[in-house]
Amino acid sequence: MSTRRQPHPAFDRSEDYQRRRQAMVQTAAYLFNRSGFHATSIGEIVAELGVSKAALYYYFADKTDLLYHCHLQSVENGEALAEAAAAGGGSGLQKLETYIRTQFDALVRKEGAAWVLGDISLLRPEQREDVRHRSRRVDGLVRGFIEDGIADGSIACAEPRITEYFLMGAINWLPRWYRPELGQSAEQLAEIFLHFALDGLRPRG
Numbered sequence: 001m002s003t004r005r006q007p008h009p010a011f012d013r014s015e016d017y018q019r020r021r022q023a024m025v026q027t028a029a030y031l032f033n034r035s036g037f038h039a040t041s042i043g044e045i046v047a048e049l050g051v052s053k054a055a056l057y058y059y060f061a062d063k064t065d066l067l068y069h070c071h072l073q074s075v076e077n078g079e080a081l082a083e084a085a086a087a088g089g090g091s092g093l094q095k096l097e098t099y100i101r102t103q104f105d106a107l108v109r110k111e112g113a114a115w116v117l118g119d120i121s122l123l124r125p126e127q128r129e130d131v132r133h134r135s136r137r138v139d140g141l142v143r144g145f146i147e148d149g150i151a152d153g154s155i156a157c158a159e160p161r162i163t164e165y166f167l168m169g170a171i172n173w174l175p176r177w178y179r180p181e182l183g184q185s186a187e188q189l190a191e192i193f194l195h196f197a198l199d200g201l202r203p204r205g
Contacts, residue, residue: 020059021059021069022073023049024045024049024056024059024060024066025066025069025070025073026073027045027048027049028040028045028066028067028070029070029073029074030048031044031045031048032067032070033175033176037063037067037122040063042056042063045066064122064123064124064127067122067123068123068124068127068130068131071120071123071127071131072130072131072134075131075134075135075137075138076134077106078103078135078138079134079137079138079141081099081102081103081106082099082138082141082142083141084098084102085098085099085102085141085145086141086144086145091148091149091152091154092145092146092147092148092149092150092151092152092154092155093145093149093154093155093198093201093202094154095145095148095149096142096145096146096149096155096167096198097194097198099141099142099145100167100171100190100193100194100197100198101187101190101194103171104171104174104186104187104189104190104193105186105187105190107171107174107175107178107186108174108178108185108186108189109186120132139164139168142164142167142168143160143161143164146160146163146164146201147160149201153203154202154203155201155202155203156201156202156203156204157201163201166197167197170193170197171193174189
């Protein structure tokens, strides 16, 4: 049986509504990642936060609503990272590498996306459509890096859409299998991924 911890710092004399919601979403993502959506109870989430169920239900209608906001956070984070990579400039391949490295760094942290976020079937129909719509912005930015790379000669690839699907699918699967006890940092994992995924995109002499 779960025992309640000391309240999360966001609930320590804080009146910041958004900070508390953010703490709940990050904690839920972590627990969904660890045990799966169905196996994670509201009781476990509030115990991890050190708050009551009533406190959580003040912010979210139910567990599915909480999962939906986990999806939204994941999409927002991905968009921010892609925009930062675009703003950093460089070749298409350099922007793509920057995005991948920062995504790996984000995903291996406790507050990173949960693996269940790769499956939007758990959401209600209107929530699934909203997540799909928001995700297209991130997909478009990443695909743009690939198209830029083809145009500037840093990427040898004729199918930007398929390449983007492959890369994003592989990146999004990381939280499903990654565990800190593997002993590899985000940087090391990114290097391995880049070797397997991107070396094939580089033009040959």
